[in-house]
Amino acid sequence: MTRTSGTQALERAIALLEAIANAPEDGVKLADVAEACAIEQPTAHRIATRLESSGLVARVGDSKRFCLGPRLFQLAMASAEGGGLLGKARPSLLRLAVMSGDCVFLMVRSGLDAVCLDRQDGDYTIRSLTGRIGGATPLGLGTGSVTILSYLPAEERLEILAGNRTRIEASGHPLPTEEEMAAIRACGHSYEVSTTIAGVVGVAVPILTPKGRPLGALALGATEARLPADRLDVIVAMMEKERREIEQSVSASRVLLEPR
């Protein structure tokens, strides 16, 4: 008599995890978690304690309150250590940071967000640059983020923008238009003058699979003064070179070869 797809328990566990992730710094009470997820307390308790025993969730200090657990840290770093995108992109990030002196980011898509997977600071890094490793922005807001969005299939772009409209508008920025995104695809990179932090500019190039699906983006942040038109060309050229490097390295792993 049910209509769910057969993963109710898991769905609830994930909801719990998200609820705990959104909790204030010093944790949430079980009762609040249960309410937030709209599940009964005994059920929430069963799930939460199991998550706790796996380390995905932990108690805050001596209290009963829940917070995210350190196991998440290990898992995230394990995915980094494997020869995934992060490992393959790191040399490029380092080179770009050293050569440009600016701040370089590796962004990937995660649901409706773009997440910062890695960051390397050059000598002239602006302290105020936000993107920390693990940080996220809605797809469509920010240079790297818009770049990834631009290379997604058209219908997915629409869905994503619909889902992110309120968040993006709340930030005071306009939604990227189809024309803007087509322009990004046409020239192979995006360039953006930040309206939130005066004098800051961003450049980004996509990282694509052989099939053309966006794996992520390389983004670079600098002050406007450090990026006059002629230097911009040089920077973009460097980024495109590294982008090709990464794409080759990624597709070189046999597994990624094109089906069909």
Added chain:
Amino acid sequence: MTRTSGTQALERAIALLEAIANAPEDGVKLADVAEACAIEQPTAHRIATRLESSGLVARVGDSKRFCLGPRLFQLAMASAEGGGLLGKARPSLLRLAVMSGDCVFLMVRSGLDAVCLDRQDGDYTIRSLTGRIGGATPLGLGTGSVTILSYLPAEERLEILAGNRTRIEASGHPLPTEEEMAAIRACGHSYEVSTTIAGVVGVAVPILTPKGRPLGALALGATEARLPADRLDVIVAMMEKERREIEQSVSASRVLLEPR
């Protein structure tokens, strides 16, 4: 006819996650995940696709293979703030790194492991020092790790050492004895000369809750030459001062919490 405690589905999902985390660099096939977890393929598929839709797991490139997903990075960041420990310890780490010039770590327990939550390098940091952020060592191996272990309840220590025996012995190190751990508790810090990297020494102090449970440890790594007996005293004093700072900050924050 089973005897599990009512979380089979969740347990399997977690097993899947771990299996995928342990996978080689370019992901695992569904069939292998299923086998590793000893569950049937349809079940593995159902769980895996649900994990995928939440971003905890992703496909490698264009292939069908699974790897850990970017959502973990976001959660890991949030978990770092779990209990506020990282935020509260960072100023201390910075001070210690600047004042000592050495390499300072914040370690916390995660199951049978101690995980590096944060690291700050001083001017004299030894490149070869291993602990990356997110890196883990078995509880009982390494200065910070042994320190955390020493302050855990006696029976937990035994369980943990039993569970870690093979891993620790495989590293060529002896298991820490009860006497050694009692000594650490008695003097409030541990000191260890590395046998793996010649000339490297480590010092660590615990971070305890008001109830005496270990939240984690501050650890410092330096060359033997940089830590003669008299300087060691100074360093330990500095670390203990910062430790108290953190403990106060942590226990203070909880008082401010208002129930809804």
Added chain:
DNA sequence: TTGAATATATCCATAATATGGAATATTGAG
């Protein structure tokens, strides 16, 4: 290309599993 072999995805009857109301224990505020 083609077709065999292998892997992934879907279906659905069945029974094992998660569920949540009620009872009990613990915590924390006054």
Added chain:
DNA sequence: CTCAATATTCCATATTATGGATATATTCAA
């Protein structure tokens, strides 16, 4: 200390996950 709020445990019930069988997709060799 007392009481109310919260966490934890218990267990009969039926909702939910399960996995054998099957369909579809992908890979590989020739």
